[in-house]
Amino acid sequence: MEKLKEHYTQLVKTYREVFVAVLNAMQGEINVLNHDKEKIKNYLDNDVEEHIKLQRNLVLERRKNFECGKCGACCRLAISVFSPAVLLEKASRGDKFAKEFISTFSPYENVEEAEKIFPLYIQLLKESGETVYYYYCKKVTEDNLCSVYDNRPSICRDYPDNPIQMLHPTCSFIGWHESIQKIVLTIKAMTEIREHFRKELEKGNL
Ligand code: SF4
Ligand code: SF4
Numbered sequence: 001m002e003k004l005k006e007h008y009t010q011l012v013k014t015y016r017e018v019f020v021a022v023l024n025a026m027q028g029e030i031n032v033l034n035h036d037k038e039k040i041k042n043y044l045d046n047d048v049e050e051h052i053k054l055q056r057n058l059v060l061e062r063r064k065n066f067e068c069g070k071c072g073a074c075c076r077l078a079i080s081v082f083s084p085a086v087l088l089e090k091a092s093r094g095d096k097f098a099k100e101f102i103s104t105f106s107p108y109e110n111v112e113e114a115e116k117i118f119p120l121y122i123q124l125l126k127e128s129g130e131t132v133y134y135y136y137c138k139k140v141t142e143d144n145l146c147s148v149y150d151n152r153p154s155i156c157r158d159y160p161d162n163p164i165q166m167l168h169p170t171c172s173f174i175g176w177h178e179s180i181q182k183i184v185l186t187i188k189a190m191t192e193i194r195e196h197f198r199k200e201l202e203k204g205n206l
Pocket of ligand 1: 074075104137138139140141145146147148149152153156
């Protein structure tokens with residue numbers, strides 16, 4: 001638990017460092033363009049995009065070095081910031097992800113039920129202060145296999161596709177997360193800073 005907390009404190013610290021480095025680098029590139037709006041737009045739309053794409057490919061490439069350790073944790077505990085009612089409502093409006101999620105996972109009766117199975121992990125999530133909802137899949141077998149493996153939905157095939165989501169402590173993809181941490185934080189920083197510069201460009205401040 002302490003280890004996990006330290007991990008997230010470190011993550012925030014690293015993100016700050018990465019953010020400042022990326023901001024300085026991008027500002028430097030823009031300064032060289034000498035207020036030429038077309039060139040700045042081209043830099044933000046194409047050069048930055050190309051860089052983000054390369055970084056994303058690297059993230060996916062590294063993922064190939066890891067495979068599922070079949071601990072079953074992601075089938076027994078899926079977390080969403082949306083309640084079942086909200087997911088159903090989103091699904092009825094055609095949200096593909098909500099539709100798949102709600103047809104794969106059932107909500108736990110209450111948080112205590114989930115906590116019985118994943119005490120430390122749930123405790124940590126509670127401490128984060130964020131309101132989340134806990135779900136589980138009825139199709140996982142006792143030996144942690146998927147009983148509908150060949151027809152499992154794409155949210156299961158793609159898991160864990162989000163390199164910044166919090167993985168279960170038993171997940172064998174944690175090594176992947178660690179190996180790509182800086183790359184992912186760089187992508188996040190570049191994306192956020194690009195939006196900032198785009199707005200500044202629109203306002204005529206660059
Ligand atoms: S459908 Fe299969 S892979 Fe997906 S959560 Fe359920 S048991 Fe796990
Ligand atoms: S938590 Fe990770 S290792 Fe465990 S079943 Fe899911 S993907 Fe596999």
